Amino acid sequence: MKLTTREKTELFGEGVITLILLLLLNLSIIVLFSQALFHNPGLKFGFITIKHSIFTNPSAPFQNPGANGNPAPWWMSLLTWQNILMVVMGIVDLVVIYWRLLRRYHLIQLRHVIDEIHYIADGHFDHRIPFKINSENQKVVDSVNSLVDSVIESMNEERAIERSKDELITNVSHDIRTPLTSIIGYLGLIEAGGYQSKEELLKYTHIAYFKSKQMKSLADDLFEYSKARTLPTNLQRNRINVKQLVEQLAISSELEANKKGIQIVTECKDNDIFIEADAEKLGRVFNNLISNALKYGKDAKHIYLSASQVNANEAVISVSNDGEPIPKKSINQIFERFYRVETSRNKATGGTGLGLAIVQNIVDSHNGFIKVESNRKMTSFAIHLPIHANQPLKKTGFKKLQSTDKKDN
Numbered sequence: 001m002k003l004t005t006r007e008k009t010e011l012f013g014e015g016v017i018t019l020i021l022l023l024l025l026n027l028s029i030i031v032l033f034s035q036a037l038f039h040n041p042g043l044k045f046g047f048i049t050i051k052h053s054i055f056t057n058p059s060a061p062f063q064n065p066g067a068n069g070n071p072a073p074w075w076m077s078l079l080t081w082q083n084i085l086m087v088v089m090g091i092v093d094l095v096v097i098y099w100r101l102l103r104r105y106h107l108i109q110l111r112h113v114i115d116e117i118h119y120i121a122d123g124h125f126d127h128r129i130p131f132k133i134n135s136e137n138q139k140v141v142d143s144v145n146s147l148v149d150s151v152i153e154s155m156n157e158e159r160a161i162e163r164s165k166d167e168l169i170t171n172v173s174h175d176i177r178t179p180l181t182s183i184i185g186y187l188g189l190i191e192a193g194g195y196q197s198k199e200e201l202l203k204y205t206h207i208a209y210f211k212s213k214q215m216k217s218l219a220d221d222l223f224e225y226s227k228a229r230t231l232p233t234n235l236q237r238n239r240i241n242v243k244q245l246v247e248q249l250a251i252s253s254e255l256e257a258n259k260k261g262i263q264i265v266t267e268c269k270d271n272d273i274f275i276e277a278d279a280e281k282l283g284r285v286f287n288n289l290i291s292n293a294l295k296y297g298k299d300a301k302h303i304y305l306s307a308s309q310v311n312a313n314e315a316v317i318s319v320s321n322d323g324e325p326i327p328k329k330s331i332n333q334i335f336e337r338f339y340r341v342e343t344s345r346n347k348a349t350g351g352t353g354l355g356l357a358i359v360q361n362i363v364d365s366h367n368g369f370i371k372v373e374s375n376r377k378m379t380s381f382a383i384h385l386p387i388h389a390n391q392p393l394k395k396t397g398f399k400k401l402q403s404t405d406k407k408d409n
Helices: 005-039 041-055 074-078 081-121 137-191 198-228 242-259 279-296 355-365
Strands: 238-241 263-268 274-277 302-311 314-321 369-374 379-386
Touching: 005 081, 081 137, 137 198, 238 242, 238 279, 242 263, 242 279, 242 302, 242 314, 274 279, 274 379, 279 302, 279 314, 279 355, 279 379, 355 369, 355 379
Parallel strands: 263 302
Antiparallel strands: 238 274, 302 314, 314 379, 369 379
């Protein structure tokens, strides 16, 4: 931290004033000590005795240092009480001056920190306190910088939430308005008698019915998504046989898969895998994943449902397909609300874009996590779930989403 000219002058002035005060104090002490020696001969005699005991033969403290023809050392003449007192006071003065200057320097540093805080508080949130100081004040600097980083992160999260809400309203409005416009249009034609035959009437009512189902699907997904956000207090946990769950999922999806020419293959490496979970909610998770595989797994021939137990407290259930891979640019967004890999809102595949968001919320509420891998050979959603509900899985060093784009051998 660089000091300004004014601050250097302030330090110099502090040192000068402290020195003057100390010199006055030293003079007062010398005068008081001189008066004490003058009015108390015993004190003066004691001082001389101590001096001779230290610097001459201790067994003869009153012997003249120059006796027997040996002259006294030259420095003995300097060992007067005045000189000794002045040296002691000089050392004390230097310590006091150093302490005062250091204290003043720390106050100047703290003033700089306060100025920086005011600058940041004025709206310059991209600014950080740039200097390092060798004192306890450095903790204040580090705390302020960390606090500003936390505030910025919170603000960005708030903005993201606001954008998400705006997108939610926009997408819901779009998805509701489109079928609603068709419903109103065709029902208006029917009410106005704008049809030529019974077949045309049935056609209009069928379209209106189909669009109504689209709206209901959106409403159901929105309701399910909002419920999934509060699931941790509403889960009905039971002991579930994973192998039976996988087999039931395959059976329930087999008819739709056959219509698309897709074969569902199940594999359970361990027969006795039991987990504590909400069967209904997990069923929604895997139905959504299988439904996505059927809708978006273009050119897929197989859907693979597999389950295995990783360790004493972790089971993995995977839904994979050998269809077209998920683009790398989309892999980290597929769990966002209303996100679709398709660039347009495809009427053929339908969907609200809430399916995977619901999946993630339900899995999170079970203290598990999702791992996604997608390449030219296979797209796989692996659901990692704890065996015991009271022992959440550790996610240390875990990357939530993974994407690979390996070339076939």
